[in-house]
Amino acid sequence: MSRPEKGSEVEVVIDSLAFGGRGVARIDDFVLFVDRALPGDRVRARVTKLKRRFGEGYATELLEAGPSRVTAPCPHFGTCGGCRLQALDYAEQATWKAQQVRDSLERIGHQHAFAMDEIAAATETLGYRNKLEFSFASTPDGPTIGFHRAGRWDEITPIGGCLLMGAAADSARAVVQEWARRTGVAVWDRRAGTGYLRHLIVRASDRTGQLLLTLVTFSGALPEVGWLEAELRERCPGVVGVLHAVTDGSGEATAGLPSSLVFGRDWYEERLLGLKLRVSSGAFLQTNTAMCERLYEIAIEEAHLSGDEVVWDLYSGIGSIALALAAAAGRVIGVELLEEAVERARENADLNGIGNVEFVVGDVAKALRPLIEDGLPSPDVVVVDPPRAGLTPKAVRRVIELAPSRIVYVSCNPTTLAGNAELLVEAGYRLERVRPVDMFPHTHHVECVARFELVESA
């Protein structure tokens, strides 16, 4: 095996795309993960990390472009940390993502007997996002709104606009940037830990035309809010509310911060599969609305409901999956950790006149046993839609105890789905079918729906 030296440069041909978006090259048995390289490329790569059987590096020069390379549509491609796959033909992106789902289930989950569908490719490859999280950068022109520079936690690259989101979001971004420059307040300096302006979160619905903005700052009152409100109302009439969230921490996290309303209201409305959904600023909602509909349609198909079943929707967020499948089920019970999301879910049920759903606040790993002891009916079907980390082993055990005859697993991370799949199969479930969905063109993220059937009780 030819193992290159750390710090050396090697010439390699990329033969595949790893989960995470890096190119994979092989030097005999040695595997090199190469940043900024795509399948079919011949590149010169600098080796930055070495382990016994694999290494990591990045392409310093593209010697010959692979057959699926295209011109990235965004002028910020390469410097901006988002959209790493923009220079790969979209059909290829989708094919590699499906392959990564299969590989994860086979290599990590040791599953080989499942049926797998072709990936449901995204209907739109640009302008598909309903949420973007920008960061403030300090430039000679004053505060500027941008994204993290590729590979850097401490540098923000200013952008003139993001092709992943619509024009309304972009005008709101421009007004906020103008406001920031008027106020003269300092931008948060990530290295020094000083300054005030940190992030702008824009959530928007193309379907209702509504936008909700959240400004994240260091502590202290927002200056010139009168100007901001007047300009947004005048130039961005779709903005239904602005929130101010505060963090004095050194990290970049924006979730779960204390926030107050600057003006308007703290939710916007989205439409999904005929449902009206009120979405609060901090609540989870899939960020590609059109493909979220496809994902839920697939989840509902895989639930194979006849109309009488009790369905438990675990990790239910603001209730979107539970509400979308309520018409096909007898009774639906949603379990969600965040109280605020559960309140929104209940409100959404009322708003849509759906009476056979109920939502409970609780941690899936702790709440399921007490719910059964309290007399809630055991589920025929369980839908799980956990965060990226998947189900903890304890949560898997609690789901298995419920003994549903079918589990529909909506996953945003095939590697954690794979680990959970192995545990479910060991407990008597069979992985029947996996259906990948591409919600996030140009990024490495891939979603999928996996159906497990109970073949024997543990």
Ligand SMILES: C[S@@+](CC[C@H](N)C(=O)[O-])C[C@H]1O[C@@H](n2cnc3c(N)ncnc32)[C@H](O)[C@@H]1O
């Ligand atoms: C991927 S989101 C899915 C939300 C919803 N199913 C949807 O489609 O919009 C995951 C949700 O799980 C919730 N969550 C995270 N950890 C949890 C836990 N231990 N127990 C219950 N819910 C949890 C999060 O607050 C979030 O709303």
